[in-house]
Structure formats: C-alpha cells, structure tokens
Amino acid sequence: MQLFSALALIKEGFSGQRGWHAQWRSPEPQSSYDAVIVGGGGHGLGTAYYLASEHRITRVAVLEKGWIGGGNTGRNTTIIRSNYLFDESAVLYDHALKLWESLAQSLNYNVMFSPRGVMMLAHTVHDEQIIKRHVHANRCNAVDNEWLTPEEAKAFCPVLNIEQNIRYPVLGAALQRRGGTARHDAVAWGYARAADALGVDIIENCEVTGVSRGADGAVEALETSRGLIRTRKIGVCAAGNTSVIMNRIGVRLPLESFPLQALVSEPLKPVLPCVVMSNGIHAYVSQSDKGELVIGAGTDAYTSYTQRGALHVSTHTLEAICELFPTFRRLQMLRNWGGIVDVTPDRSPIIAKTGVPGLYVNCGWGTGGFKATPGSAHVFAWTIARDEPHPINAPFTIERFRDGHLIDEAAAAAVAH
C-alpha cells in the first residue's frame, strides 16, 4: 500500500502528481474464499478489514452489487455520537466512537473525523425530562453527555434561536462533546484501501442471487451475477436490501425498509459550529467542511426501496430548521436524496449468527448506522472469525425478538420513527 504522508504529498507535488497508484485493485472473483462479505458499504468493508487485520483471515471477498460506498454510506448525514439510553447500546456505540478517534491513523486515510459536539434539543417538558434521563444514564455508563440551559446552548451554538415564543422553543439541550461528524466517502475508501492491501478482494457490480447449502444445512457457495463463489462463511451487511438477500436464502428477519431523506444547501461560510438535532421535529443539521448545511429529515411512513422520499417529509424538517435558525431562511437547497434504511421493531441492530451454519448477519441499523461503522465492523468480524459473538454484540441477536429481550431504543434514537 502506498502510504499517505506530508512527505509523500510534497514529493508528488514536485513530480506532477504522476506517482499515485490506484488505491485498490479491481480483481476478478476467485472460485473460493475463506469468508465472503455481502455488501460493500462501510460496515461490510470494515468487517473485511478487521477479518484480515485482527483475525488473519485474508482470503476474503467483499461483493457489492453496485459500487462501494454507493448505498447508505454515501447517503447519510455523517453524524457520530454514542449517547444511547440502554447499557447494551451505550457500550456498542461508544466502542465505535473510540475506534473513530484513531481511525484515520489506523487506516492511514483521513476520514476527517471531527468531534465538534452533538447537541440534542428539548422543546417540551417531556423532551427535557427524557433528555435529562439520557444524560444521567450516559454518565452512569461513562459516556460523556451534559445538560445545557438555553443560554449555554446558545453560547455553544450562537446561531441557535432561543426565543421562547416560537413553535419549537428551546428549553435546553444535551451536549455530547466527543460526538461530531466524519467524511462518509472517506470511510468506505479508507477501509477498502486498507483491506485491499491485506489481500481482500473487493468485487463491485456483483449481485448475490442465491446461496447453496450442504446436506447439514451449512452454507457452501454463493450464486452471483459473476459466477459461483465457494465459501463456508458468509457475512451479510446489506442494509436496506438485507431482507431481499435473506429471503433468497430462506431466512425471515424482523426488518422493514424505509426511505430516509437528507438534503444539502448551497455552501456558506462557517456558521454552525456543531451538530444540532431534535427528536421532536425530526431534524438534524450540521455544516460540512465544504460549507454546505447537511440536513437530515425523517423517514417516510411506508416501506419502500425507491431511494427517494416524499416532499412533505423534508418540508416539515425545513420549516422547523428555519424557525430554529432564522438566518437559514434564505438558503437554497442544492440536492436531496433518500437512502433505504432497514428498521427492526426495537430500533436496535442485529449483529449475530443466524439459524444457518456459516451465515452471519449485520443489519437493522435503521436511521443511525453510520456512527457505528467501525464498532459494528469490528465486532462483526469477531463474530464471523470465531463463530461466536463478541461480548459487545452478544445481546444483539435475532432471538431477542423470540425471547423478549428487546433493546428498545425507539425513544432514544435521534429521529422519531
């Protein structure tokens, strides 16, 4: 792997930038692998990277039906935080947050992780009570989170409107200072480059059409649009399309896929120093390093695979944002799009073995999978390599829906579901 460094930049600057190589290969699929990951987003590429780097399983392929990072990894609003309510979630998301802090160094790739703080607004007495409960639960779990008065919130984020006579007045806010954003594309590319350097084959434009199983029921091979690939271990990281693949294998999951929208504005000078989000009005907004406001809206009510959402959903979000930030009223939106998010009944992910030997699944991240990318990939690689869950993802089974051990983060997630 060609290492990136200040010295390499200077050297290439003097030689016309002609010495850079392609950052990963484009190999033809081999006839067999030790493990195959289905889905080339951040979670899948990260899983392949940790399989190779931590578990010494290097005969690994990542199969992607489109191009890597072209699904939800390239479509989310890049918010990173770990202030989840329940113990199981706090451990999982904080594991991810700790990996984010050193990810650029580990991958030798600038993922532009920016811990600028994530502020969650309270607009009603109920919001205030539930958010304070979160703050206390987080602090018991050694996850940083603090309560701010409206004046403290405005001091941290001066552009915020804390007038009390608006439709959604700010009664206070929770602030996780370690939270922030990262460059979503760089996460996919950084993991792809690092995994490729360890021998992982990244195979794009390769759709899985079926899985063949042996007499004992264990997986034996994947049928793909680019031929048969033999393997004894399959990890599915297909986000919104997980049900499509699992239905082809005959495994039913408690998942439904919904469109979730995001928008970006025209670029402007630095104005919003942190991430601001609001459960109550399905809004979250941050400013990218290019200057665009990155805005996340809610999900549509119905299941869909269209990768677009209804205008009334984003209108609702924009109306609220214009009230909270009156200075944004004259901004024009440049683009809006949707991603397909796979949602479980308790809004917590599934990172687990399935009833099929050799088949593992990492899904159900719903509206908040990007923040978990390194942690999710890390524990999923462990689960695949050792055929048993890491202690962190042990509660996130499929069987919890049978046994009633739900991790009910529905009320804890950022957007109303």
Added chain:
Amino acid sequence: MLLIECPYCGERPELEFVYGGEAHIARPAAEAELTPGQWAGFLYARTNTRGVHAERWRHTRGCGRFFNALRDTTTDQFIATYKTGEARPPAVVPQKDP
C-alpha cells in the same frame, strides 16, 4: 406525496392516510399452542418485499376505514386497492408513463 385511492372515498392525498404495515398477517388461531418462535414470527417477521407488496392503509382523516393495497416498493406505484376481507388481486404492474 402519494395519491392513494381509498376503496370507499376515491383518490385522496397521502396525508389523509396512515400506513398500517404488511397485510394478510392473520393472528394465529390456536394461541395457547404457539411456541415463542411462532409468536415472534407473527409479531415481528415481515417479508419486506422488494417489488409488489400487500399492505394495509387506514383513511384516518377521511372515512376512517382500513383497506388493503398492492404497491410496487421499487417505484411506489399503487397497483390496486381493495377492501379488507377481499382476496389479494393479481399483481399486474401497470405500464409506466413514457
């Protein structure tokens, strides 16, 4: 926004309706004999179809009645709506506008 044809009231905008999830999931008859796995299947497992999906809608801000619909989840195009209790009609995907 979708335009949805309520079988009782006719075409109305999506805002008048509430989505009711996958259709034709019948509550099991012999409840006492069900295993936890079968209960979980009834409560939580969904086909999450990519393609023609049978689903319930309720015309909450209209007649208030539930009905079923077939919708292509790859285009969000409605193929048919029909009254609760009626059999699922054949899924003939209409031609898209040129």
